[in-house]
Amino acid sequence: MNIINGFGEITGAALVAHPAVDKVAFTGSAAVGKIIVKSAADTLKRVTLELGGKSPNIFFAEADWEAAVDGALFGVFINQGEVCSAGSRHFGREKNLYQVCRIDDRKAKRIKLGPPLDRETKMGPLVSKEQYDRVQSYLEIGKKEAKVAIGGGRPKQFGKGYYLEPTIFYDVENSARIAREEIFGPVASVIPFDGEADAIRIANDTPYGLAAAVWTRDIYKAFRV
Numbered sequence: 348m349n350i351i352n353g354f355g356e357i358t359g360a361a362l363v364a365h366p367a368v369d370k371v372a373f374t375g376s377a378a379v380g381k382i383i384v385k386s387a388a389d390t391l392k393r394v395t396l397e398l399g400g401k402s403p404n405i406f407f408a409e410a411d412w413e414a415a416v417d418g419a420l421f422g423v424f425i426n427q428g429e430v431c432s433a434g435s436r437h438f439g440r441e442k443n444l445y446q447v448c449r450i451d452d453r454k455a456k457r458i459k460l461g462p463p464l465d466r467e468t469k470m471g472p473l474v475s476k477e478q479y480d481r482v483q484s485y486l487e488i489g490k491k492e493a494k495v496a497i498g499g500g501r502p503k504q505f506g507k508g509y510y511l512e513p514t515i516f517y518d519v520e521n522s523a524r525i526a527r528e529e530i531f532g533p534v535a536s537v538i539p540f541d542g543e544a545d546a547i548r549i550a551n552d553t554p555y556g557l558a559a560a561v562w563t564r565d566i567y568k569a570f571r572v
Contacts, residue, residue, distance in 0.1 A: 355379065366390045373397070374431060376529075377554075397431050399529040400557035403550035404434040405540075405572065407563040408443055415562035416450040420535075422560065424458060424513050427473050428482075428533035432558035436526060437515075438546050441539045448517050448537055452497045455513045460502055472509040473532060479509035482532030485525060489516045489534065492523040496537070521549050529555070547572060 351358055355375070362368050363386045372395040373383050380398045387394045404419040406412075422434035439447040463471035473479045486499055498514030511533055519526050519536040526536045540546040550559060561572045 359383075360386065363387055363392070364389065368392065371395070375399075397557065398555075399431045399531070400433070400555035401436050401527065401529060401553050402432055402434045402555070402558040402560070403436045403438055403553075404560045405438045405546050405550060405562065406440075406443065406447055407543075407546075407561070407565070407568060408440055409564045410562040411564060412446060412450055416447070416454055419560065419562070420451065420454055420458070420513075423535045424455070424470055424533050427470055427511075429474060429478070429531050433531075434558065434560055435530065435535050436521075436550075436553075437535055437537045438540050438550060439537060441541060444517065444537060444539055448496050448515070451515050451535070451537065455497050455515060458513050460505070460510055460512075470513060470533060473511060474509070476509060478531065479511065482511055482530055482534065485528075485530045485532070485534060486511070486514060489514075489519075489523075489525040489536075492525055493517060493519040493536065498533075521552055527553065543568065543572065 363371055363383050370393045371383060371387055373380060374397040377398045380396045384394055406415055419434055419437055437447060459467055459469045461468035473482060493516040496515040496517045498512035500512060502510050502512050513533045515535045515537060516525060517537040519538050521538050526538060540549055561569050563569050
């Protein structure tokens with residue numbers, strides 16, 4: 348294995364354009380993915396892209412709520428939410444939204460923030476100041492678009508480091524920026540739906556399609572959705 352370090356616009360671009368490279372796999376933004384596909388066409392390279400998402404977690408009334416919320420929070424807050432397939436949109440029936448928010452809130456408060464190499468840490472700092480500032484800007488956008496269930500800023504116990512609290516917004520419309528744009532940070536949106544067909548419609552109402560989850564004890568509904 349040969350590891351070549353460098354920035355994407357220099358080193359990455361050279362690898363994509365080089366005729367001796369037969370295959371390129373890229374994880375990153377959709378904008379850069381488009382550039383790679385265009386460049387790779389000149390040498391007919393095979394390309395595999397993983398370009399992010401706003402992956403839905405659909406909660407149905409008959410779900411095991413404790414297990415479902417555990418899984419969904421792990422799916423959005425692991426690695427500080429800096430995960431392409433992070434399940435950052437949580438869908439619940441309007442009559443179940445209070446239950447989703449209440450359990451989300453209680454369990455998110457137990458997530459221990461701290462240094463990444465500490466075995467007790469469940470969530471560390473963001474990767475860079477640039478990403479920290481970007482996620483902070485989305486937190487401010489979210490406060491104007493929806494309501495904050497938990498988090499929404501920098502944890503008070505840290506004087507330095509790019510730490511942000513696990514944040515959950517509720518009363519979120521799927522048209523909101525925090526529901527449509529990839530934040531790539533520890534931010535989840537709780538979105539209401541009315542019935543199975545509506546849940547599928549809203550879950551698919553996104554330009555992304557990397558991952559999805561359905562929480563139910565009804566195996567037929569799980570396969571159907």
